[in-house]
Amino acid sequence: MASCLIVDDSKVVRMVARRILEDLKFDILEAEDGRGALDQCLETMPDVILLDWNMPVMNGIEFLHSLRQTEGGADPVVVFCTTENDMAHIREAISAGANEYIMKPFDRAIIEAKFSQVGVL
Template identity: 90%
Template sequence: MASCLIVDDSKVVRMVARRILEDLNFDILEAEDGQGAMDVCLKGMPDVILLDWNMPVMNGLDFLKQLRLSEGGNEPVVVFCTTENDMAHIREAISAGANEYIMKPFDRAIIEAKFSQVGVL
């Protein structure tokens, strides 16, 4: 079973994403911010990371840059999931190593489509 790390400071967003991804047969890990996500990844890289942008402690972009520099950090597929929808943010995320981008609010159809596009479904 593939693992997905959900990184979001909103408990509600993590709960909604968990419900959708468990239905899609993912094993779920969670973190509230980029630092917590880094701790999870250093213990064992997940297959997929659903990543929020705006979080306390360490934001999504800083986490992504650090992840891609760490050992095995190029392995996980990273899908940004955020309210930041201008092209500058999207370009910045992709150049930092994001594989795909989802806008909030999202639903099962959006997650299924994006996860299929990046080859994890």
């Protein structure tokens, strides 16, 4: 079973994403900021990371830069999931190593479509 790390400072967003992704048969890991997510990745590298942008301690883009420089950090598929929807943010995320981009609010259909596009479903 593939693992997915949900990184978001909102407990509600993590709960909604967990429910959808468990239905899609993912093992779920959670972190509430980029620092916690990096620690989690150093322990067990997930197959997929659903990543928020705006978080305390370490934001999504800082996390992504650090992840991609970590041993094994090039492997996970990273899907940004954020309210930041302008082209500048999307370009920055993709150039930092994100594989795909989802706008909040999201639902099961959106997650299924994006996860299919990047080949993890």
